Amino acid sequence: MVGSEVILLDFWPSMFGMRVRIALAEKGIEYDYKEQDLPDKSTLLLEMNPVHKKIPVLIHKGKPINESCIIVQYIDETWKDKSPLMPSDPYTRAQARFWADYVDKKVYDALTKSGTLKGEEQEKAKKEFIEILKVLEGQIGEKPYFMGESFGYADIALVTFYCWFYTFETLGNYSIEKECPKLIAWAKRCMQRESVSKTLPDSKKIYEFFMEMRSKLGL
Amino acid sequence: MVGSEVILLDFWPSMFGMRVRIALAEKGIEYDYKEQDLPDKSTLLLEMNPVHKKIPVLIHKGKPINESCIIVQYIDETWKDKSPLMPSDPYTRAQARFWADYVDKKVYDALTKSGTLKGEEQEKAKKEFIEILKVLEGQIGEKPYFMGESFGYADIALVTFYCWFYTFETLGNYSIEKECPKLIAWAKRCMQRESVSKTLPDSKKIYEFFMEMRSKLGL
Numbered sequence A, B: 001m002v003g004s005e006v007i008l009l010d011f012w013p014s015m016f017g018m019r020v021r022i023a024l025a026e027k028g029i030e031y032d033y034k035e036q037d038l039p040d041k042s043t044l045l046l047e048m049n050p051v052h053k054k055i056p057v058l059i060h061k062g063k064p065i066n067e068s069c070i071i072v073q074y075i076d077e078t079w080k081d082k083s084p085l086m087p088s089d090p091y092t093r094a095q096a097r098f099w100a101d102y103v104d105k106k107v108y109d110a111l112t113k114s115g116t117l118k119g120e121e122q123e124k125a126k127k128e129f130i131e132i133l134k135v136l137e138g139q140i141g142e143k144p145y146f147m148g149e150s151f152g153y154a155d156i157a158l159v160t161f162y163c164w165f166y167t168f169e170t171l172g173n174y175s176i177e178k179e180c181p182k183l184i185a186w187a188k189r190c191m192q193r194e195s196v197s198k199t200l201p202d203s204k205k206i207y208e209f210f211m212e213m214r215s216k217l218g219l
Helices: A015-027 A043-048 A068-078 A090-116 A119-140 A153-159 A162-172 A181-191 A203-216 B015-027 B043-048 B068-078 B090-116 B119-140 B153-159 B162-172 B181-191 B203-216
Strands: A006-010 A032-035 A057-060 A063-066 B006-010 B032-035 B057-060 B063-066
Touching: A006 A015, A006 A043, A015 A068, A015 A153, A015 A162, A043 A057, A057 A068, A063 A068, A063 B090, A068 A090, A068 A153, A068 B090, A090 A119, A090 A153, A090 A162, A090 B063, A090 B068, A119 A162, A119 A181, A153 A181, A162 A181, A162 A203, B006 B015, B006 B043, B015 B068, B015 B153, B015 B162, B043 B057, B057 B068, B063 B068, B068 B090, B068 B153, B090 B119, B090 B153, B090 B162, B119 B162, B119 B181, B153 B181, B162 B181, B162 B203
Parallel strands: A006 A032, B006 B032
Antiparallel strands: A006 A057, A057 A063, B006 B057, B057 B063
């Protein structure tokens, strides 16, 4: 059933799946991309991620790896000879993990709320999301990337949300760039890398997808 | 201000702090333990973890590392010559990370709800918690530890909850051992290690702490 060396089970608008696609592109790894039909989950997906039943799943030599941040670390540790994604010293590596973890704990919920809640709740959600982004912007500071000169793990964790900004900015009627210009400058810097620009779908396509999904769900 | 080589900011009943204490004990690292007065947070804690403002914080040569699972990985990568906590091959390492992440996402909430909710909600919470433990028990299976013969990262992530079981079993009037005997056998196996048995406080002391805290908060 699993013929290729490397297979990715994914869904095109997923910011978590995009993380894996960027890491694979950075390493120059060829793989079989298998688009998953959600919510109608394939037998392969259920078999390869029986615990969470979620994409992305990387299947390497028939064995599954789950959870996007864990997959990115696995890719970095398995294909070591090109484009290191993790800092080499343990302290900086811990910092990279800290920021990726911060993104995982904070960004998804706050971003979606900023566009989908209404009235006062939405104003509060937008403020909270901007505060989270300002913390991240403060960490990037004047550096090209999160941990300094090299693009890596923490950048990958955050940058995939960038193509979703337009959707929630439009719905929430606000501008992230106005509040966090340095963060957007960092995102544009990341977009100069082929691994990122070829992975992230067009923002308007994401918006169309989201609006269609909402209308299908009757929201 | 930071004199010692290794300092731990912690709070004795914290299952997250205990993870770090077990890892330090496994490695035989001496450190200054600084008990934190929560919720009255020290200037040192706020300075060393300005983002989350939470214990545990490990301070190594004056530099802070935050988030218990990230600290345990840092300890393993920094003091490499004794008791490896991470599996050496990338695939097994990804699995260890997966299970530690599963514990982080599922166990704390489900455990506390099983003892603090009431009536039907509590029955549902108990069932959900047992289901989570059964997934973990299934992963351990007949092996001595999570990833096989060696005690490590995933074991550390879960075992610190063991000393809290009694509190929520008592409040929720149920027995985890009755439902998950193999999981409890694994916990008892972990308790045979000095690093674990000397770190985990007595279950009754945890219960007294919890009841006192509840009554202070007027619950």
